[in-house]
Amino acid sequence: xxFAELPTWVLSQAHLRAHSILTAKLVAVGAxxxxxxxxxxxxxxxxxxxxxxxxxxARLDRRDVTLTLxxxxxxxxxxxxxxxxxxxxxxxxxxxxxRERQRLLAALAADAQEDVLAPLDADARGDFxxxxxxxxxxxxxxxxxx
Amino acid sequence: xxFAELPTWVLSQAHLRAHSILTAKLVAVGAxxxxxxxxxxxxxxxxxxxxxxxxxxARLDRRDVTLTLxxxxxxxxxxxxxxxxxxxxxxxxxxxxxRERQRLLAALAADAQEDVLAPLDADARGDFxxxxxxxxxxxxxxxxxx
DNA sequence: CAAATTTCAGGGCTACTGAAATAC
DNA sequence: CGTATTTCAGTAACCCTGAAATTT
Numbered sequence: 116x117x118f119a120e121l122p123t124w125v126l127s128q129a130h131l132r133a134h135s136i137l138t139a140k141l142v143a144v145g146a147x148x149x150x151x152x153x154x155x156x157x158x159x160x161x162x163x164x165x166x167x168x169x170x171x172x173a174r175l176d177r178r179d180v181t182l183t184l185x186x187x188x189x190x191x192x193x194x195x196x197x198x199x200x201x202x203x204x205x206x207x208x209x210x211x212x213x214r215e216r217q218r219l220l221a222a223l224a225a226d227a228q229e230d231v232l233a234p235l236d237a238d239a240r241g242d243f244x245x246x247x248x249x250x251x252x253x254x255x256x257x258x259x260x261x
Numbered sequence: 262x263x264f265a266e267l268p269t270w271v272l273s274q275a276h277l278r279a280h281s282i283l284t285a286k287l288v289a290v291g292a293x294x295x296x297x298x299x300x301x302x303x304x305x306x307x308x309x310x311x312x313x314x315x316x317x318x319a320r321l322d323r324r325d326v327t328l329t330l331x332x333x334x335x336x337x338x339x340x341x342x343x344x345x346x347x348x349x350x351x352x353x354x355x356x357x358x359x360r361e362r363q364r365l366l367a368a369l370a371a372d373a374q375e376d377v378l379a380p381l382d383a384d385a386r387g388d389f390x391x392x393x394x395x396x397x398x399x400x401x402x403x404x405x406x407x
Numbered sequence: 408c409a410a411a412t413t414t415c416a417g418g419g420c421t422a423c424t425g426a427a428a429t430a431c
Numbered sequence: 432c433g434t435a436t437t438t439c440a441g442t443a444a445c446c447c448t449g450a451a452a453t454t455t
Contacts, residue, residue, distance in 0.1 A: 116367070116371065118297060118301045118319075118370070119401060121374055122279070122374050122377055122378060122390060122393070123279045123280065123282075123283045123370070123373060123374060124401065125390065125393050125394055125401045126272075126275060126276045126279045126280075126377075126393060127279070128397035128398075128401045129272060129393050129397040129400075129401070130272045130276035131400060131445095131446090132396065132397060132398055132400050133268070133269045133272045133396065134273060137269045149420090149421085151264060152264050155263065159263065165436075165437095166436075166437065167435085167436065167437085173264075174265070175422090176422060176423060176424095177438085178423075178424085178440095179421080180437095181437065181438060181439085182438095198436095201430080201431070201436085202429080202430055202431080202436095203429065203430045203431065203436040204430095205436085205437070221262070224262075224264070224267060224269070225262065227269060228262075228268050228269060231269055231272075232396070235392055235395060235396070239388075239392055242385075242389075242392070243389065243392040243393070243396075244268060244271065246381055246385055246388070246389040246392075247268070247271050247272060247275050247389070249381060250275040250278065250378075250381070250389075251271050251274035251275040252274075252278055252380065254275070255265060255271045255274045255275070277422090280444095293444075295444085295445085311412075312413065312414095313412065313413085321446095322445090323413075324414085324415085324416095324446090324448090325446080325447095327413070327414060327415085344412095347412085347454075347455070348453080348455085349411060349412040349413070349453065350412060350454095
């Protein structure tokens with residue numbers, strides 16, 4: 116079978132198109148996908164999080180958490196403080212600007228979903244997303260387990 | 262909506278799982294996805310191809326064609342010769358070893374497809390792949406156009 | 408002259424590993 | 432002591448751009 120007929124290939128192209136749509140929305144405001152992931156988990160968790168906690172919830176490597184937080188902190192969207200209960204940890208919190216930033220990024224991400232799914236009608240979307248979650252397996256937390 | 266519920270996220274995770282399955286099969290024999298793409302188009306086109314021709318058919322950037330061909334040539338799977346009709350071009354051809362290599366990689370890629378689609382039954386696969394091709398759009402050449 | 412081909416240099420994003428410093 | 436957290440250095444694969452050298 117020709118490589119471009121393989122499901123693995125079509126999946127990669129569908130992902131690439133979706134990812135391009137999403138990143139285009141985000142770069143328009145100077146943001147990246149990692150920014151959105153981290154601000155999202157911070158916005159949803161009222162209790163302060165350590166960087167390890169952020170990495171777990173945002174499914175990001177510790178390295179990428181560190182680098183992304185550095186830029187977010189430089190831009191004034193988050194603050195890092197040493198955890199008073201455990202000096203090994205940083206406590207990371209959203210600033211008001213960060214919370215506002217997240218609302219913007221979430222709105223842009225929502226726009227992107229509509230663009231991505233535009234080729235499918237409402238009926239087809241449900242079936243498709245169900246099958247997609249099965250294929251994603253434990254990598255998405257929406258599928259059979261979660 | 263939580264970022265992990267977004268279709269863009271689930272799509273990326275499905276792709277990542279599929280890609281991991283495929284690359285695991287290939288790395289087991291020391292090959293990469295680009296190797297498979299290039300050997301595939303060479304194997305299917307009896308007439309010799311230039312590097313630009315390979316890039317077009319394999320949907321690879323000219324830079325990646327150059328780098329991948331260098332390793333394939335070092336391993337004895339392809340040969341590059343100056344095109345006698347146009348000295349700007351290289352004519353690239355599979356060696357017998359390259360043809361055999363491609364048969365191996367194609368078999369491994371086929372195995373990977375089965376593993377990837379395992380969570381879906383036969384009925385669901387057709388619908389899913391049809392929807393997926395729509396989302397991939399012009400990036401796959403299987404969808405509505407092409 | 409302009410255009411095409413190959414190659415090199417380099418970057419950006421995503422995902423990841425090893426190791427150091429620090430603190431528990 | 433061993434373990435956990437953060438940080439730095441670095442890698443791999445994928446996708447892409449600019450520019451040079453060569454030839455048409």
